[in-house]
Amino acid sequence: MLARVSLLKTISRYRPSVFALDQVNHSHTQVNMDKFSLPERFLGTEKSVWVEYIQLALQHKPLNLGQGFPDFHAPENVTKALAAAATSDNPLLNQYTRGFGHPRLVNILGKLYSKILNRDLNPNTEILVTAGAYEALFASIQGHTGPGDEWIVIEPFFDCYEPMIRAAGGTPRFIALKPNKTSGNLTSGDWVLDNKELEGLFNEKTKGIIVNTPHNPTGKVFTQQELQMIADLAKKWNTLVISDEVYEWLVYKPYQHIRMATLPGMYERTITIGSAGKTFSVTGWKIGWAYGPANLLYNLQVVHQNTVYTCATTLEEAIAIGFEQEIARFGQPDCYFQSLANDLLPKRDFMASFLREVGMNPTVPEGGYFMIANWSALADKVQLSEEKDPYKDYKFTKWMTKNVGIQGIPPSAFYSSEHKHLGEENVRYCFIKRDENLQEAAEILRKWKARQ
Ligand code: PMP
Numbered sequence: 001m002l003a004r005v006s007l008l009k010t011i012s013r014y015r016p017s018v019f020a021l022d023q024v025n026h027s028h029t030q031v032n033m034d035k036f037s038l039p040e041r042f043l044g045t046e047k048s049v050w051v052e053y054i055q056l057a058l059q060h061k062p063l064n065l066g067q068g069f070p071d072f073h074a075p076e077n078v079t080k081a082l083a084a085a086a087t088s089d090n091p092l093l094n095q096y097t098r099g100f101g102h103p104r105l106v107n108i109l110g111k112l113y114s115k116i117l118n119r120d121l122n123p124n125t126e127i128l129v130t131a132g133a134y135e136a137l138f139a140s141i142q143g144h145t146g147p148g149d150e151w152i153v154i155e156p157f158f159d160c161y162e163p164m165i166r167a168a169g170g171t172p173r174f175i176a177l178k179p180n181k182t183s184g185n186l187t188s189g190d191w192v193l194d195n196k197e198l199e200g201l202f203n204e205k206t207k208g209i210i211v212n213t214p215h216n217p218t219g220k221v222f223t224q225q226e227l228q229m230i231a232d233l234a235k236k237w238n239t240l241v242i243s244d245e246v247y248e249w250l251v252y253k254p255y256q257h258i259r260m261a262t263l264p265g266m267y268e269r270t271i272t273i274g275s276a277g278k279t280f281s282v283t284g285w286k287i288g289w290a291y292g293p294a295n296l297l298y299n300l301q302v303v304h305q306n307t308v309y310t311c312a313t314t315l316e317e318a319i320a321i322g323f324e325q326e327i328a329r330f331g332q333p334d335c336y337f338q339s340l341a342n343d344l345l346p347k348r349d350f351m352a353s354f355l356r357e358v359g360m361n362p363t364v365p366e367g368g369y370f371m372i373a374n375w376s377a378l379a380d381k382v383q384l385s386e387e388k389d390p391y392k393d394y395k396f397t398k399w400m401t402k403n404v405g406i407q408g409i410p411p412s413a414f415y416s417s418e419h420k421h422l423g424e425e426n427v428r429y430c431f432i433k434r435d436e437n438l439q440e441a442a443e444i445l446r447k448w449k450a451r452q
C-alpha cells in the first residue's frame, strides 16, 4: 500500500505541465489533450492481432502456434558469425555501417539474386537493406504512394499492408483468394483468384499490386500462369508489383517458387522483398531487404535514409557470412535453403493429419510455415458466447487459448472489414516448431476432442 502511494506521488511529480494548466484554466487542459489524439491517417489501424495475441499468450501460457517463429535454435553458422562480429578485432563492426546496406551484405545479396534472376544487379543501387521485411514494405509503400493512388491487395493478406497503404494516403482495393471446392481435402493450390474480378480492379489510379508468394496465411505458391496473368495486367495498366517473397526458400516438393521479377518485362516494375528472419530462422534479428531497378529503389532509399537510416552492422555482417556459406553449398542437401524445407515437410504433414483426426479441415500448404484449417465442424465443442469479439474466429482462438491451452491466429485479421466473414471459420496454426511441441499440440487437441 505504502509503495503504491509513493508511486502515485512520483507519477504526479512527473506530470507538471498538465497540473500547472489545471490550476490556471481547465479549458486549456481539454484543448491540450485533443491536440495529442491519434492523427487521422492512423485512425482505423489501432488494433493489431500480434499485439493482442502475444499478450494473450503471455497471460494464458498456451502451447503457442500463433505468431510465426521457430521454437528451435537458429543455424550455428549465423549465430557464431554474430558472436564473432560483436567481439571482432575490427572495432568498426560495432559502429554504424553504410546506410543503404552493409557492403558485405549487399554484395552477397547482389551475387545471389544476380545468379537467380540471370541479370547483373548493382548492389549499391538495386538493393536496400531494411529493418525486417516490414520496413521494406513500409519504404516501398510510402515511397510510391501519393493521394488517390490505389493498391490492389490479395486477401487474405499479411495484415500490415492495409494500414501501410492507408497511412501513406493511398486506397487499398481488395480481391479475395477463394477455395475452388467446398468439400474434400484442400491444398493451398485450390485457393484461386477470379481473373475477371482482378481485371476489373485495375484502372488509371492503380499504382500497383501486392503479391505474396509463398503466401501467408494459406501457404499458396503462385503458379507461373497466375503470376503471368498478374504481370500482364501490371504491364497493361503500367503499374508496380510489390512481391513479398519472405518465404522464398520454404517451398515443398514438387512445387517451385517463381519470382515475379523473372517474368519477361517484369524486373523493371517489380520491387521484391526478402527477410533474413525467415531465411535463417532468426525472426528476432529483424533484417530484411528490397531489390529492384535503381529508379524504383531510389524512392525507398529516400524514405529509409530519413527514418531508419542504417540497420545493425553486426547482424548484417553475420547474415552476409551466412549467405556466403550457403551459396558455397547451394543445391546440396545440407544447404540451409533446402534443408529447412526438407525438415518442415514432415511437420506440415503431421499437423495436417492431427487436425483432420480431430475433425478440422486443413488446407495443406505448398509453401511457408502456416496452415489454415476450417474448425466449423467443431463449433459445438466451443463456447463462443463466452468471448465478446465480433468475429467467430477471434472467439474460437481466444476460447481455445484460455480453455484448451493451444493458440492459433484468427485469419479474419488478414481480410478487409467488408470480407472478414471469409476468414471466420478458419484458424491459422504455425508448424515451424520442435516435433515434441507438435506432438503435444496433437495430444491437447485429441484430449479436448474426447471431452464430453
Ligand atoms: N511479409 C510476410 C508475408 C510475413 O509473413 C512477415 C512476417 N514476418 C513479414 C513480411 C515481415 O517480416 P520481418 O519479420 O522480416 O519484418
Ligand code: GLN
Binding pocket: 050, 066, 067, 068, 069, 216
Ligand atoms: N510474420 C509472422 C506471422 O505472420 C509474424 C508477424 C508479426 O510478428 N507481426 O505470424
